Amino acid sequence: EDKVVQSPLSLVVHEGDTVTLNCSYEVTNFRSLLWYKQEKKAPTFLFMLTSSGIEKKSGRLSSILDKKELFSILNITATQTGDSAIYLCAVGGKGNEKLTFGTGTRLTIIP
Amino acid sequence: DVKVTQSSRYLVKRTGEKVFLECVQDMDHENMFWYRQDPGLGLRLIYFSYDVKMKEKGDIPEGYSVSREKKERFSLILESASTNQTSMYLCASSSPVLADYEQYFGPGTRLTVT
Numbered sequence: 001e002d003k004v005v006q007s008p009l010s011l012v013v014h015e016g017d018t019v020t021l022n023c024s025y026e027v028t029n030f031r032s033l034l035w036y037k038q039e040k041k042a043p044t045f046l047f048m049l050t051s052s053g054i055e056k057k058s059g060r061l062s063s064i065l066d067k068k069e070l071f072s073i074l075n076i077t078a079t080q081t082g083d084s085a086i087y088l089c090a091v092g093g094k095g096n097e098k099l100t101f102g103t104g105t106r107l108t109i110i111p
Numbered sequence: 112d113v114k115v116t117q118s119s120r121y122l123v124k125r126t127g128e129k130v131f132l133e134c135v136q137d138m139d140h141e142n143m144f145w146y147r148q149d150p151g152l153g154l155r156l157i158y159f160s161y162d163v164k165m166k167e168k169g170d171i172p173e174g175y176s177v178s179r180e181k182k183e184r185f186s187l188i189l190e191s192a193s194t195n196q197t198s199m200y201l202c203a204s205s206s207p208v209l210a211d212y213e214q215y216f217g218p219g220t221r222l223t224v225t
Contacts, residue, residue: 042219
């Protein structure tokens with residue numbers, strides 16, 4: 001059974017701080033790991049990491065995948081109040097359209 | 112842009128009622144999914160569908176059924192709603208022709224069963 005564990009469950013930081021969110025996983029025949037951001041609505045896609053793309057960056061957000069140690073991190077630098085959200089990590093296996101999600105990390109940015 | 116819509120944002124039903132949650136996607140995706148999201152438990156898969164009239168149980172199908180008569184529409188049915196089905200319900204779609212099966216989500220339906 002595939003499994004995703006995210007840590008911490010919640011995090012409160014001040015605006016301008018840098019945060020690191022963690023995601024460890026167990027999956028049969030790893031295909032991809034995805035990060036989503038969820039505010040008070042639908043989760044929105046951030047990054048997808050695969051065997052051929054283990055590092056992604058977009059503005060202040062970046063993510064890396066360690067396939068050997070089976071984890072990923074999501075970094076957010078110079079945090080802003082708009083970064084407050086639940087961050088979800090999900091993994092998928094080859095030949096399987098399903099994704100397995102972690103419980104999410106609730107990030108709160110204090111002005 | 113992919114658009115996934117859900118019939119209601121908020122819904123209040125009574126115990127024992129039959130509840131229908133509708134999801135429609137406009138990108139001709141083959142795969143559709145229903146999740147429920149609860150604090151501390153994350154997203155849990157209820158049912159999914161690979162194609163019209165095809166369905167498979169997810170991790171927590173008990174108390175739910177689904178219907179997919181048209182490719183763009185996937186319905187979740189609570190045959191007899193119970194208070195423990197109070198939750199946020201999220202629908203998603205994806206396509207195997209897209210790289211790595213990225214899922215696109217609807218806005219969610221917050222269901223309260225009293």
